[in-house]
Amino acid sequence: MAYVIALAGKGGTGKTTIAALTIRYLIEKRKKAILAVDADSNSCLNEALGVPVHATIGQLREESLATVRSGAERPGGMSMEQLFDYQVQQAIIESRGFDLLVMGRPEGPGCYCAANNIIRKYTDMLSEKYSYVVIDNEAGMEHLSRRTTHKVNLILIVSDPTQKGISTARRINNLIDELALEIDRRVLIINRASDEEFAKLKEGVKGLNFEIVNSMPEDKNIFQFDLTGKPVFELPPDSFAVKSLFGLLDFLKIS
Numbered sequence: 001m002a003y004v005i006a007l008a009g010k011g012g013t014g015k016t017t018i019a020a021l022t023i024r025y026l027i028e029k030r031k032k033a034i035l036a037v038d039a040d041s042n043s044c045l046n047e048a049l050g051v052p053v054h055a056t057i058g059q060l061r062e063e064s065l066a067t068v069r070s071g072a073e074r075p076g077g078m079s080m081e082q083l084f085d086y087q088v089q090q091a092i093i094e095s096r097g098f099d100l101l102v103m104g105r106p107e108g109p110g111c112y113c114a115a116n117n118i119i120r121k122y123t124d125m126l127s128e129k130y131s132y133v134v135i136d137n138e139a140g141m142e143h144l145s146r147r148t149t150h151k152v153n154l155i156l157i158v159s160d161p162t163q164k165g166i167s168t169a170r171r172i173n174n175l176i177d178e179l180a181l182e183i184d185r186r187v188l189i190i191n192r193a194s195d196e197e198f199a200k201l202k203e204g205v206k207g208l209n210f211e212i213v214n215s216m217p218e219d220k221n222i223f224q225f226d227l228t229g230k231p232v233f234e235l236p237p238d239s240f241a242v243k244s245l246f247g248l249l250d251f252l253k254i255s
Helices: 015-029 045-049 057-070 080-091 113-129 163-178 195-205 220-228 240-252
Strands: 003-008 034-039 099-102 132-137 152-159 183-191 212-216
Touching: 003 015, 015 034, 015 045, 015 132, 015 152, 015 240, 034 045, 034 113, 045 099, 057 080, 057 113, 080 099, 099 113, 113 132, 152 163, 163 183, 163 195, 183 195, 183 240, 195 212, 212 240, 220 240
Parallel strands: 003 132, 003 152, 034 099, 034 132, 152 183, 183 212
Antiparallel strands: none
């Protein structure tokens, strides 16, 4: 089975940037098969990675439901499940050193529970084919309460340098315990924090079972890349964010 890394945290903390750079780390340092999963309904991991998306799980689900409703004939006499399995395989985006599966936003009304369940099912199935799986989850705690994030080797909970971000990280940590999720290691990253801010905010998570509480400095290169639409996956190797995250992942000794 794959080594699974999941990311969580409130919106706007830089979670997707850290997910993209984690994928880059695994490509450069581990050189094994990687599956990236964008489990956020507001998909943007592909932009951080610099790859186009031709299909999403949400879109495929809506198309499958439309086929059922219309009574249209399915190719080769496939069952609906067989057809959907085939479509999901076709939706996997192959890129530079990794494959990408995107949840996307269902076009029809209703909640995202079904799409989340589909993501979980196919992440489990596809994990057998990859050495690493990196899951960029939606903001907040919805993915945890719906049990999208489970059987995880390492969770990176990302906060910005605010009390609101730390409160969200604390709630996520507690929810992991309440739901008895299978998560081996928990790490908190306080992103864009000065030394003074980090020291103050670190006090707010004392006594929680984070293996490491780590800070990442503000990186002006990220702002410039966002401004010009360049993928953060291509940040220079001497960027503060790249050096900081790579140092953390080296320390964690991901197998």
